[in-house]
Amino acid sequence: MRNKLFIAYRLLRSKKESRFISIVTLSSIIAISIGIAAVIIILSVMNGFESEIHQRILQLNSHITISLKESRSDIDTLIERLERIKEIKRVSIGYQLKGIIESNKKTSAVIVKSFNGDLFLQKINLTSIKRSEVIIGQELAQKMNLRIGDRLSLSIPNITAKGKVSFLNNQTFVIKKIVVYGLQDYDASLLFINEQDADEIAQANQFTKKISIDLFDIYQAKRITMMVKDIFDGKDYRISDWTEDNSVLFSAINIEKMTMTFLLFLIVVIAMFNVIVMLSMSIDAKKKEIAVLKTIGFNSLDICHIFFIQGMGNVLIGIFFGCLLGVTTLLNLDQLERILTSVFNLRLLPSGLYYIETMPYLIKINEISIICLSAIIISILSCLIPSFRAGKQDPSTITRFHNG
Template sequence: MFKPLAIFIGTRYTRAKRRNHFISFISLTSMIGLALGVLAMIVVLSVMNGFQKEMSSRILGMVPHATLSGVQPLDDWQPVAAAALKNSQVIAAAPISELEGMLSYRGGMQPIQVNGIDPRMESKVSIIGSHMQQGSLETLAPGEFGMVIGDITARRFRLNVGDKLTLIVPEISSAPGGITPRMQRFTVVGVFKVGAELDGSLALIDLEDAAQIQRWQPHQVQGVRLALKDLYQAPQVSSAIAAQLGEGYRADDWTHTQGSLFSAMKMEKTMIALLLLLIIAVAAFNIIATLVMVVADKRADIAILRTLGATPGLIMAVFMVQGTVIGLVGTLIGGVLGVLAALNVSNLIGWLERVTGQQILSSDVYFINYLPSDLQAFDVLLICSAALILSFLATLYPAWRASRTQPAEALRYE
């Protein structure tokens, strides 16, 4: 079978047993280092993708993807919801009223955001129904002033279903201070846990109870909450719907409340990827040392090839092939092992926990009790491409030095 001369000689140099075992050792360590760097980068980025996916599904499953509200409370939210559902990106819509205040229980206080919801429709736009630890959303009923609180709030005040606590909300008045507190007694009817900060900062009450606290009519709501197919389209979609509804409506979305968190996570992933890329770069540029020593070891061979008519370009190609083969094998091994490790890292950590008897991720400390992994083909392709490019660039200088070898000078003492 026909094979270009440069590839034939380059691959022969790669697999041939060298007289200088130190060169073989350096070549092997370069290959192993490259494989380990690729493996580590694939596993770490997959785990970070897994954490980001868990955070997105839990936090963004609880907070509104987007809301449409009026300058004044909405007397009829159904037409707004119907207009929103005409957009292909909108999955579901439900009424919502938001207010902020303080929870008080036996002298203890904490700030809280309270969402007034319709328990029958909340499951369409929120995941809270599947994260209830005690009670259920269906126990929220108009006029009974029931409240569903988060697990952190419940543990902080040592609350259980049936306990009573006080909600204090500010109210603008004509008093000298301009604001007077308005207090309402609530009964805990449920406790949820999504494993995030929302467990200590969010509470849910019935929609009509929220209207009564804000001195609205029972049928009035603040706005309409939307669930979208693509979360990252929320600003554009909500703004477009608000524009269609006309003046008097405004749009809000999750990027205003949770955007900084996910921007920080994205920045963290980028910085860790760059740091791990340095590991691959160190391993790849070890190929330079390997090829420089190979060139010095093969000076006589290079000189003989030159006297037989080999051009400098052919000599350069020979050593570029040799270095590229080292990089290709290391990247391939690291890529395969990295994919296997990323797919099984959750099971591996679970096995280590069972063997050692120690829990690495405790649900009391972290929002999940296992190590998530989300392997993405684009990440694997990007990592392997970067490793191959760095390996190829590392071959250029030694190959160029080899092509500059003068036959007469190399063979003078042979």
């Protein structure tokens, strides 16, 4: 094996008559490196955006939501049983209503939330909210031309048994705070009101409460949901976790990630064709050496191994530098952004996009491993084809050709 490695190394060394092969070899290594780096960078940035969206969604939403279809007399007992589950961090109860606000002769559909205690108020850095006060998103405030201290009118639609819609409990609220939630849907439609105000509105319109559950580990939501279902018997409730509630968004993100990864990985696949070309040219240029090796006792499989090692060596070098380039670029992404902004006046992120100042990224070792492993599998197939061709060379034919 050591002899094969040495011979493969000698074959890689450039001579005057094979200078072009060295250029092709270098270009294939560079192409593989760029392809691997591009896949790692794009995938990590998309992971960063996905993580950022997860955090912002969970900032204002519970991990598990139980919607009661009708009032239950044993609600306090059920909540006590939920609180005994060690994986559950917090249980709260409240309302989520749909309504319409009116101010400055403008109207807008909104989602009204008020959950027990200061659970969500803590997340938006506000310690208390009084009765007849409301918190709204920045985009909603801009659309309605509202400022802190302004008044707005809130109406909750009520659907009668005959299917008619009426607007009852028209109440006036004073804007306590305008906040940035970080997601356009929330900034344009979400508002918080005091718990007692929500109770009055909900009872007048015969709305039922929702139970919100926060977990210590958000990725245990599916398992805890099954445990909660065992506690709530009957069909008078609907239970969902945060992945279910946002399944369309997360599916779209995953499809985009898979599509981008596939398209960028094509760069690596194309680079593998350079490896095939390089090995084929190297075999043609080294026919005399192949004949000598076979004459001194090397068999076809040995020759195949030598050229396979030569090709895989180039690929592994390309993958290594690709990983190094990708990770280094990600770790210095902030500095790269500053350089592009100061020198070329180019911003990687448009101002105001999700209110993110710098490009987020999340490096996942398992994904990088899958990328590298996929590249190695493709390269094995790419190197085997010309290597087998080299092993089938007939030394007598090669010798006659060179002597002729």
